[in-house]
Amino acid sequence: MEVNSEGVFIVKGEKKLRCGFTTGSCSAAAAKAALIMLITGSDIHNVSIMPPKGIAYNAEIMDIERKKEGDSVTCAVIKDGGDDPDVTSGSRIMATVEFTQEPGIVIDGGEGVGRVTKPGMDQPVGEAAINSVPRKMISQCVTEVLEEYGLSDRGVKVTISVPGGQELALKTFNPKLGIMGGISILGTTGIVEPMSDAALLDTIRTEIRVRKAEGRDMLLAAPGNYGMTFLHEVYGIDESLAVMSSNFIYDTIRIAAEEGFSRILFAGHIGKLVKVAGGIKNTHSMYGDHRMEILTKLSEECMEREVFLSVKDRIMNCVMTDEAVGIINETGRGSAVFKKMADNIRDYLEKWSEDALKAEVIVFSNENTELVSTDKAHSWIKEV
Structure with a gap:
């Protein structure tokens, strides 16, 4: 795999194909940016995370929203699947972050993120269809930010949403698998490697x-x-x-x-x-x-x-x-x-x-x- 100023590429055969980043990476980046903005009170427009694959993801932050009370921040990252055909490419992967009364990190799904209704999936019945590795990435990013700002004892809730995700899910196997109401937040490496x-x-x-x-x-x-x-x-x-x-x-x-x-x-x-x-x-x-x-x-x-x-x-x-x-x-x-x-x-x-x-x-x-x-x-x- 090759990394240069134009992005991440993988050579397959004689072709040089551009890689993308998973919905899990997008969610973690959005959560990190939202938490930094919640803590500092200042807007940021780029954030960097390190997916499991070990290739840095520098994400552009968009659609920043704050509640008037100042107790939550929402922002988005645009999913880019690279040269891989992916129904979620171009979607807004959004994270809303707020402090909670209890310590610990809570991760849930909002609009456009599916919910598990049958056993046997990565997550238990009733949970948002945010798989284990994306959850780990989000938790790691949140933990790092809290430690950086000396707030390790604070509780944080992260809600991931995907506007239009319910319609996108109809193009996937989610309904057949019993994941209802939206797409899944996926990825084991954080990188989308294009395949032909x-x-x-x-x-x-x-x-x-x-x-x-x-x-x-x-x-x-x-x-x-x-x-x-x-x-x-x-x-x-x-x-x-x-x-x-x-x-x-x-x-x-x-x-x-x-x-x-x-x-x-x-x-x-x-x-x-x-x-x-x-x-x-x-x-x-x-x-x-x-x-x-x-x-x-x-x-x-x-x-x-x-x-x-x-x-x-x-x-x-x-x-x-x-x-x-x-x-x-x-x-x-x-x-x-x-x-x-x-x-x-x-x-x-x-x-x-x-x-x-x-x-x-x-x-x-x-x-x-x-x-x-x-x-x-x-x-x-x-x-x-």
């Missing part, structure tokens, strides 16, 4: 070639940041040693075979890899979901009929796979179901390579908890 299919596949091939040039016969792969984090935190593996396939599972397998690998070890969250157990080659939601249908079918194959019928509808009505995992485990047949799932994933990976590759799989669920692995996965991972 051709550019991503070029990048995947390049990374695979680098691994092959290192003399490896086994490729370590993960669908995304969650898989990379899992490998690092659970197995201590340097994230640079794994290739990120994104949603292109089938293409990654084909490229690995073409580049001469004989083995591949895939590690990923059940929410992605369960789709592969059903033969889905690209795990992007635009090609269909089918996660619950696949888990239901696997359960039917591994449970007595009466037990299966008692949980069938509950599984099908789940929003997230981690919720379904809990229901399946309640039956006492979880080990059988997830072993069948992992074996199916492995079989499809090998089939897609036209038997040029031997494959092993590690699947994890919520909070980096390993759910299941195929027979040789643990011995293979020790080789990395």
Whole structure:
């Protein structure tokens, strides 16, 4: 990734694409600016924060509003998604900050920010759909400002709002996921990295070639940041040693075979890899979901009929796979179901390579908890 006076860029294939900043970064920047203005009484028009990716975000501050009583300040940051197609680009991400009687930092959603109505999401039912990493970023920015001005004992409430967010949410999967009333405030790195299919596949091939040039016969792969984090935190593996396939599972397998690998070890969250157990080659939601249908079918194959019928509808009505995992485990047949799932994933990976590759799989669920692995996965991972 390259940073210069024009912004943040990432080179994919032969293209140089401009990165953007997530709604989480925008929210944190707006909250920081609003709190500084609440404390000092003076307007500011730029603020800098450091997202988890480690690339500074210098945000322009707009639409500054103060209550006449002077007990709250609201301001906005314009979301810029860079060269990534994003329905939220150009939206105003607003933060209202006020002091509270009780110590601590309270974060909530206002107009245009969705609210969670079904279990299994990043936040509990009833909470604003502001995910964990954005909440952490907002809290960190608020804490830093309070410490800078010697006000660490003060309580602060931050309310994030997105005018027009309710209409924007209709263009997303939020209504299907049970997030109602607006968009979600998202982002795990704080940076929006633009993606195009051709550019991503070029990048995947390049990374695979680098691994092959290192003399490896086994490729370590993960669908995304969650898989990379899992490998690092659970197995201590340097994230640079794994290739990120994104949603292109089938293409990654084909490229690995073409580049001469004989083995591949895939590690990923059940929410992605369960789709592969059903033969889905690209795990992007635009090609269909089918996660619950696949888990239901696997359960039917591994449970007595009466037990299966008692949980069938509950599984099908789940929003997230981690919720379904809990229901399946309640039956006492979880080990059988997830072993069948992992074996199916492995079989499809090998089939897609036209038997040029031997494959092993590690699947994890919520909070980096390993759910299941195929027979040789643990011995293979020790080789990395």
